[in-house]
Amino acid sequence: MRTGKGTRVSSEATDTVLRELLPADPRSAREARQVLRSAVADRPEWSGWAERAELAVTELVTNAVVHAGTDIELRVRLRPTSLRVEVEDGTTTMPARRTHSATAATGRGLHLLASSVDRWDVEPREGGKTVWFELGDPMPSSDAGSDPTPAEEGVEVRLLRMPLLMHWAWQEHAAALLREYLLVRLDEDPAVLEQHAEASAALGLLYEQVPAPVVAEDPEAVMASAVEPAVTADVVALRVPRSAVAHFETLDLLLRRARELAEDGALLGASTQPEAAELRAWVCHEVLRQAGGDGPTGWAGDHDPGAVVREVTGIEPAFRALAATGAAVVATDEASVVVAVSPAAVAFLGYDDEADLLGRRVTLVIPPRFHQAHVAGTTLHHTNGRSVLLGVSVTVPVVRADGTEAPVRMSIEPQLLADDLRAFVARFDPVA
Template identity: 50%
Template structure:
């Protein structure tokens, strides 16, 4: 790009042109997994760049959180160019952008473009998703994209074939992102608490149309994210490990597509597994290790980064109706959260771990909690993250109780 623009003496276009080109090439590398062609037309202060690949899946702008670590490519292209679009064909696509206006004689003849007509349109299979957790899915999309990108960078040098796996996994992830409804994420805490509850965050029956060629990509998505999650768990990636419910949702989603595409199969509804005691060789040391971190005379509960309870003080135990801390230590914090808020909690903590979204942190909020006997009671609480070491955090919830 630098060489081309130096010949037309339009060096001031270099920065936006390089930026937009690098974004489109990166998209083609990580999402198409095919050979890539680059064509540059430059005359005076006019420029057109075309990136061609062998994938028929069209690029889509991601509407992710402002703090997300990925998903901004097309927004960057939008801001760096005056216009951009995509021309699709039966065997691939060309994504182009323009700055300025080329002379009419050099403008592409778009009549030669090959739209995907009915004759070449790929067949699809219909997949029925029952009780689809839409809010968890939205949080998972950002988390999964982050893990895929980091895992690609981590393994690429040792295993170049991971590019093909990444392209297949990205294809499956995009199909879900484009077709599943997206719950709105309010910024106001009260609006967030009021709206993101069951049943509004669950799709009772969602129809998914999956291109036949993309069906195997869902098994690849499950496998690659399983390996990426293990790498994150071992501290090899910057992204956070996957929460159990998010992992199980992914496995269910991919299995439903594979099973229903293989032939007649009765759809299995999603059933969340919650309040599971997480196996850990640290369980015996949870209480003594963390008890010194919280004031015993105040009603406080603390969790680790897995959202497993690691400390509970006597005042909060009495308020919740538990005899001693052993009844709570090692259990997911979900045991204290009403079922209708489970999706919101899992999604919120996933967003926070992935991109730092912290709408409900460091402020007093009123929420219902579940006591030992199953009853609910409203409380005021404030959750503060506290760093233990460079890599370890705990979340300390201080309660106001009567």
């Protein structure tokens, strides 16, 4: 059996056991594959498992590096009819299968693991956890019979008026943003690996405990299901281990920094929608405040859609040209700010001039009960290209200047303009 320089090999009863201590370094996944490959190299009865085992151990070690940021112990246990691999790290946060959309760039790791092995599970340890998988016949844990890890003291946090739909979309966006931030910063700042692990742990606690709303995929059904009050919870009870409270400060910090890089064009992904950024700040601050003894403060979502967030004089001519049509058209930029309104749209919406709409958030003309749906849909489209409502015609209400609602038949199309400007162009006709 060929092994690496740091690999310890021992025999325990009928088992051959290899142990390797790996650092929290991206290269550790490759080293783990080498250990596993050398372990099965001289045994033809295990050769059929090699490819599946290498794929699975790569996923487990990569997850430990990215989400734990601690030293890792790799254990490979071999028998003639079975193989068991254990990866132990120093964080108590349990892995969870995420249900991101099919176009998501992240979140499929445990699904990949489950499809590659015969069995897998996670076992808590004092000050950490072990994730293991098996191929072939079942084998006992290396710590079978040990006492369970006592539950850590936790902080009870109450999130009042929790916007579930917005949180669901923000989760996927935040995970992608954190991953890209890690890749950009890792060479210059090795400490970002540990920070990323803390932020991911906080994000994971929210993912595990904040319920996800049930949202349909059919465009017309989306408009019926993704509305208030069904997408908001009066209260979400969150249990945060005392040792993980500070991770929410790290999560807030890293996502603020990542958003700044995205706005400067230093990341491939789009920046965070303002409402989603407000949600991140509110959730993180609620955990920190309540852990310090303060009472809960409910989500307010105080964003004023009528406020000017972009000066009209700064709107590029390529955007403004979209208004040169006889149809009713409202166009927004990637931040959902109105950058063009045709005369027909101004008249139908009951405004005196396009200046009453330009530079404002498009939520000004969206009924409040649909605000979460708009923010979530925009966030997911920017994150992974999800486009349930793009390019299809649906009947929706719009809010007019006097506060009344009017039904319209609307279709929204993304457009790439000159100078890499991106617009979302909504064309609509009144419904009698």
